[in-house]
Amino acid sequence: MRTPEEAFKSQSQPQQARPAQSGPAQAAALTPNDQRALDALRDQIGPVFGSQTLCMLLHVLALREKPSRVIELGTGLGVTTAWIAAAMAKNRDGRIVTIDNGAMFPLKNEAFAAHFRQMFPEVEDHVGFMERLAGSLSFGDRIEYINQDVDFSSPNGLLQSLQVDKSAQYDWVFCDVIHGPEAVEACFAGFLAIAAPSFSLFIDSASTLTESFLLAERMVDQLRRGKIPEVFNDFEDDEVRDRVRALAHSREFTIHHFTEQVDNAQNSTMLIKAFPVDAIPYPATFMR
Numbered sequence: 001m002r003t004p005e006e007a008f009k010s011q012s013q014p015q016q017a018r019p020a021q022s023g024p025a026q027a028a029a030l031t032p033n034d035q036r037a038l039d040a041l042r043d044q045i046g047p048v049f050g051s052q053t054l055c056m057l058l059h060v061l062a063l064r065e066k067p068s069r070v071i072e073l074g075t076g077l078g079v080t081t082a083w084i085a086a087a088m089a090k091n092r093d094g095r096i097v098t099i100d101n102g103a104m105f106p107l108k109n110e111a112f113a114a115h116f117r118q119m120f121p122e123v124e125d126h127v128g129f130m131e132r133l134a135g136s137l138s139f140g141d142r143i144e145y146i147n148q149d150v151d152f153s154s155p156n157g158l159l160q161s162l163q164v165d166k167s168a169q170y171d172w173v174f175c176d177v178i179h180g181p182e183a184v185e186a187c188f189a190g191f192l193a194i195a196a197p198s199f200s201l202f203i204d205s206a207s208t209l210t211e212s213f214l215l216a217e218r219m220v221d222q223l224r225r226g227k228i229p230e231v232f233n234d235f236e237d238d239e240v241r242d243r244v245r246a247l248a249h250s251r252e253f254t255i256h257h258f259t260e261q262v263d264n265a266q267n268s269t270m271l272i273k274a275f276p277v278d279a280i281p282y283p284a285t286f287m288r
Helices: 004-009 032-049 054-065 079-091 110-119 126-135 155-161 181-192 210-224 238-250
Strands: 069-073 095-100 143-147 170-175 195-204 251-259 268-276
Touching (some): 032 054, 054 079, 054 170, 054 195, 079 095, 079 143, 126 143, 155 181, 170 181, 181 210, 181 238, 210 251, 210 268, 238 251
Parallel strands (some): 069 095, 069 170, 095 143
Antiparallel strands (some): 195 268
């Protein structure tokens, strides 16, 4: 049986990409090489940023909720990126736009850097790494990488800085860059401007940072009581501001905290969901 490193080395040439398409409910199967590559990412690289269990959580949730458009802030080493894209491949639909400024290169931990070079030889920067990673996966066409900085100073700053298609409506956003109160405010309000009717915002590590936990709970509580936090007005464009306020009035908001029983700083993920107000669950595909 090949080692994870050999699984990656055997895929140095990009595979034929599967076209993104809608399809039947039956999940598509990953290739054996795909699964070995995913396992290698999770087991060998996942521990660097504590994403070895989070990637599987997001994978399962994506299989169930079937998001078509996902934004990831903070690509890191592509572990969660690949596992979310793999769920999209199984669902036969979806695309993830992952954003990072590549500041982690060159890798500072020499012990890990040596191991990394065994798995991805001749990779010198983050752009090259993501090209190599996507090219090694048969579903790599579902991954779009953008090398850029993101402004978390305000919802308006965040929205203006993003180099994504702002006319699209996004089902999920996963923020794994910063997790302080400024990220909670900027992402919560900013991404409502480009949110799909049902929207999920994941902020890694925010649930176990006291200030972020309290702020998010407070904002969701205010929205449930029909009050709109002032930060939701922080947009220069009147149309954007009006859209965000309209969504804030017409959506149900819930907040969930996924905590992990480990003693480190990367031990939680916050999930804020927004969905149309209705008497039955949304979307109700089948009710008995």
